[in-house]
Amino acid sequence: MSENRLPQLEGLRQVKLKDDSPQQTSINKLIGQSALLGCLTLSSLTMAADSSLQQLKSFSLAELANLEVSIASKTPRKTSEIAAAITVLTADDIRNSLATTIPDILRLVPGLQVARIDAHNWVVSSRGFGDRMTNKLLVMIDGRNIYSPLYGGVLWDQHDVVLDDIERIEVIRGPGASVWGANATNGVINIITRSAMDTAGTTAMTATAGSEMSYTSLRTSGELSANGAYRAYAKYRNHDDAVYHGGSKAADGWDDWRTGFRMDWQGDNDSHITLQGDMHRGDFSERISVLDFAPPFSHLINDDVDVWGHNILARWATTLNGGGRSELQVYYDKQQREQWIIEESIATYDINYNYQFPRLGAHSIITGGGYRYIDDDTPDGDLSMGQVRFFKPERRDDELFSFFIQDEIELLDNTLWLTLGAKFEDNDYSGFEAQPNIRLRWVFREGHTLWGAVSRAVRTPSRVDHDGFVVVKILDAGPPPVALVYQGNDNFDSEELTAWELGYRFHGSDTLSFDLSLFFNDYDDLRSGEKLGIAPPPPVSPPVFGLLVTPTNRLYAESHGLELSVDWRPSTQWQINFGYAYLDIQTHAKSSTNDILPSSTEGLSPENQFTLSTYYKIKSNVQFNLIGRYVDELPTNDTDAYFELDAGVEWQLKPRLALSFVGRNLLDAEHRETSDTFLSTEETLVQREFYLKMDWQL
């Protein structure tokens, strides 16, 4: 250090600006008074203008230099430039959501249906078909697919991340298949964590509601070299049992832990290398009804669900000499699960390459290809215990080849864009699939965009659709007892969708944005549950009959609806978001079917949903959040419509310590959100809860 060559200027430290400025002092006094009043007075509203700046100004230089820069505004592409119904949840939105799990965060997205079956089983769905196995929504975490090819759907109890490390969650409602591939029929969710370059120091977070719930995470990050950084984390969660109808204690408690790392390097030519990996283990309980070969032929058990897994992913992106951008990603993922209804071990190897051509005239072309190899093992159940589950074959390995190309053509300078694109895939269940789309985006006035799209997307058969043989539930305790037996069908083919979409966006103002999307979906070859008849009883006494049901493609449906969101920021302290979604689905059976549940999907998702949230900074370091929502009834499983309200106060106690006190589901002691229409898991009620959260930058 060259300090000795410079005059010592310790005295300057005393030149505290605010001491010299009478105006600043009076502002401080006023803020102090309004805090004493503890309510939203007009004086605090006007005087605390740009409160976060006032807070920043009060920091020491050292505190300033150690601040982590917010990444809230960092999106690679403005959402206004995308011709699709997209919602991006930023780090700030996630912080404001008062939620502690990913599905709860997703409740903020207009048009998504989020409903809790029990303390760890969820329904997360877009534009209808909301089930425990929502098979028309593709979900990825940092480019790694978490949609299970075994069931078709996402098992939300297996997946989680450190919420503070999420950079953004991109949600596309409607088909994203022309880029993301099959099963992105009704939507795509991309959960994207921050680069290790964008995290600093050590952070601890804990949210606790005493013995009822406690989530704790610890993350540390640092430099690897001049142009590299790492991050490592550990997270532990536990959740106590909820309650059944009538208030008796349920058996759906759980705990899980996960740990992982991420490393990023930035090099010349905008090159970026990422290496990341995670491992997790969880222990969940749920109550199910199982088959018994002795009277009364079925009984309830508290099933012990064990899940564990790990993954590793590498990504390398670079700009080539000609100006094109190349990105290569490889990952390996292993998930294991043991419960009454299934025992599975599934390994995925995936390689994917994308290339963005340098712009050629009006054309921006991106193309890519991928290969995925899936190797699974699903051992048979123990028949003597009544555990009827067989996969034929027991082990299977499948391959998926894919290729896509997309061209965005700027037809009129900065005004009109046409996007043509398609994804072509070959899978081992339904063979070759082509999923094209055409999109048009028109900025008819500055800040006003109109867009439209027509797309085709498919939901490919899952392993259960083709190979499963499972006793799903006991239909009638008899005598003679009758079990609903699901038998896979090798001829079951892909479900198809042709979607028509139209949207309008206003994004011309800093204080107000508006987003409306309308859609009409035309589905064909949807899965029906075809009654095959009564299966011969297994060699047990007394005999148990099975009602055999097999999947066929004998339903079709139309749906239409709209999603609206308004984001209004009346002042720098105040943000108001409004969301509304409407959905109508009509399913029809083809004449040849004897489907046993033809209209069930119609009533699985709410017709109307509203959310209204307000985030208000009372003081520079105190924020008050209120989130209200309304969810319509679900006729299929007799779920009533409900209103709920969440409220929370976040208090930045010290520069490095924030405390939040949150109350969720305040309007009812407990409410029911849905039930399991697929399996026999007994639903539990969502209870009013209060938790305390602590964010600590160490």
Add this chain to the structure above:
Amino acid sequence: MRAIASKKLSATARGLCLIIGLSLVTLPSFAASFSDHQIKSVFLFNFASFVRWPEAAFAAETSPFVFCASNAHSPTIKTLRKVIEGESVGSHKLVLKVPFEPADLTSCHILFLEESDLPRYQDILPRLSTGSLLTVSDTANFVDSGGLIELVQHKAQIQPTINTSQLEQSKLSISSTLLRLANIYRTPETGETP
């Protein structure tokens, strides 16, 4: 079930102990989120009091302290305007001239240059930085070309880098508080390694 409950409790307790234990070895930092331009503008504001200008840099006792910048639409400058509103350092009121006339350069105390400004100033930077003008930029390698303070994001943080060789040739002096937390850069000509 009781065994499971106690297992859960003890694990929670362990998690809490870990956090409390780690918090004993803390460094100052912050949990709330601020954007890069907010942090940069507050740094600029702080420079006015952590750097000392010679008396000759002010025409009179009550002359303003002047920040100069070119682009009125830059988010950092827009925020700086709010930050310095109503503030003063000693008897000097803080003001912002944006855009400023080249002829006014002599009345500027802090000159904030953004990437787009650099081509115009690159050549004269070492000369500008010899008087009583504090040249600051948020562009990488600014100190290499003769600028005084660089405010560049390293990883997730914004930390000042000070060109002390250039500083010695100027009429400014920087408080040791600021020097201690800044990265120090020395121009190779002085014969020392940076």
